[in-house]
Amino acid sequence: MVAIKLENIRHVYPGNVEAVRGVTITFEDKTFSALLGPSGCGKTTLMKIIAGLLKPTAGRVYFDNEDVTDLSPQERNIAMVFQFPVVYDMSVYDNLAFPLIVRKLPKDEVRRKVNEVAELLELKDKLHLHASALDAGGRQRVAIGRALVRSPNAFILDEPFTNIDPASRLVLRAKIKEIQKELKQTMIFVTHDQAEALTLSDWIAVMNEGRILQYDTPETIYDNPANTFVAYFIGIPAMNLVDCSLEDGKLISGEFVHDVSNVAEILRAHGTEFILGIRAEHLEVSTEERPKPEWVRMKCSMIESLGALYLLHLEGGGIYLKAKTKRMKISEGNYVWVRMKKEKIRVFDKKTGERII
Numbered sequence: 134m135v136a137i138k139l140e141n142i143r144h145v146y147p148g149n150v151e152a153v154r155g156v157t158i159t160f161e162d163k164t165f166s167a168l169l170g171p172s173g174c175g176k177t178t179l180m181k182i183i184a185g186l187l188k189p190t191a192g193r194v195y196f197d198n199e200d201v202t203d204l205s206p207q208e209r210n211i212a213m214v215f216q217f218p219v220v221y222d223m224s225v226y227d228n229l230a231f232p233l234i235v236r237k238l239p240k241d242e243v244r245r246k247v248n249e250v251a252e253l254l255e256l257k258d259k260l261h262l263h264a265s266a267l268d269a270g271g272r273q274r275v276a277i278g279r280a281l282v283r284s285p286n287a288f289i290l291d292e293p294f295t296n297i298d299p300a301s302r303l304v305l306r307a308k309i310k311e312i313q314k315e316l317k318q319t320m321i322f323v324t325h326d327q328a329e330a331l332t333l334s335d336w337i338a339v340m341n342e343g344r345i346l347q348y349d350t351p352e353t354i355y356d357n358p359a360n361t362f363v364a365y366f367i368g369i370p371a372m373n374l375v376d377c378s379l380e381d382g383k384l385i386s387g388e389f390v391h392d393v394s395n396v397a398e399i400l401r402a403h404g405t406e407f408i409l410g411i412r413a414e415h416l417e418v419s420t421e422e423r424p425k426p427e428w429v430r431m432k433c434s435m436i437e438s439l440g441a442l443y444l445l446h447l448e449g450g451g452i453y454l455k456a457k458t459k460r461m462k463i464s465e466g467n468y469v470w471v472r473m474k475k476e477k478i479r480v481f482d483k484k485t486g487e488r489i490i
């Protein structure tokens with residue numbers, strides 16, 4: 134297992150398509166990271182560069198401190214699992230044994246390793262079956278097993294759960310997490326599904342338009358997004374983002390007024406116009422009249438039931454917010470009083486989108 138370090142990676146495809154635009158990041162040894170971003174942001178390109186399937190236009194790739202940029206995929210020994218499970222036209226046992234036979238390992242050792250991996254992936258009772266007879270979840274297990282059996286330097290899984298039915302997907306996700314913890318593999322899995330990234334990985338790299346915008350723990354990314362893209366992309370619903378301005382030590386957005394005199398100087402260095410961010414669960418909502426200016430009267434234009442919770446769409450004073458609350462006696466069209474939890478307010482630079490506070 135190795136730490137994977139990328140230094141100033143750029144990749145331009147023919148036709149001047151700049152898929153990766155200067156990525157510097159280290160995936161530490163033995164960590165489980167998700168590479169999360171919208172379709173077309175450059176995730177697969179970056180993974181192919183790590184695996185050695187693609188030579189970057191510029192930049193270097195290091196495994197631990199060794200520069201592997203010019204090494205072949207075989208020399209790098211990275212296991213890649215793809216969206217569509219790739220199995221060979223042979224039994225499950227032979228699929229798992231194949232990479233070891235190619236390496237000319239003694240038969241006994243092949244058997245031992247295949248059994249070990251089959252045990253891990255709960256494939257033991259399927260070893261005699263033809264791999265193509267398995268369902269998509271089973272075939273993906275075989276593909277993962279064939280990668281595991283090689284004891285690779287690191288594991289890259291590119292949208293490995295996308296084509297698997299929802300029930301098997303949950304089981305396989307849990308299995309992968311368990312295997313990563315047990316074997317302490319350096320694993321990176323590519324996904325555009327934030328729920329998958331948040332529940333599975335220890336670290337998340339959020340990517341957009343060829344750049345890594347933030348690499349951090351799921352909690353930090355959720356609580357302290359580095360910029361408005363991450364704030365909007367992570368979380369269901371997205372973080373509320375509203376225009377605000379700084380006047381006399383006060384942050385004003387619609388009818389909300391927050392005393393920010395303690396940080397006014399920091400903010401002033403960035404100008405007077407900002408974007409205020411607050412998560413839906415950090416808004417307090419009351420159907421009873423509450424005092425101004427902390428509480429603001431807003432109209433509830435829509436109620437989405439989330440089962441035990443409500444998601445209220447609120448309008449007032451020129452701004453629009455979503456609030457996650459416990460179920461309450463309320464109808465669409467009613468007015469409510471709303472307060473933002475002050476310590477949960479985040480402030481972003483309006484020009485760059487970067488978080489200031």
Ligand code: ATP
Pocket residue numbers: 146147148150151152170171172173174175176177178179325
């Ligand atoms: P998805 O989630 O849809 O797979 P992605 O985030 O993995 O997307 P990439 O597949 O890395 O993104 O593609 C990044 C950009 O590079 C896209 O604009 C894509 O159209 C372009 N691209 C990818 N492969 C090639 C290629 N072989 N030639 C030209 N452009 C390419």
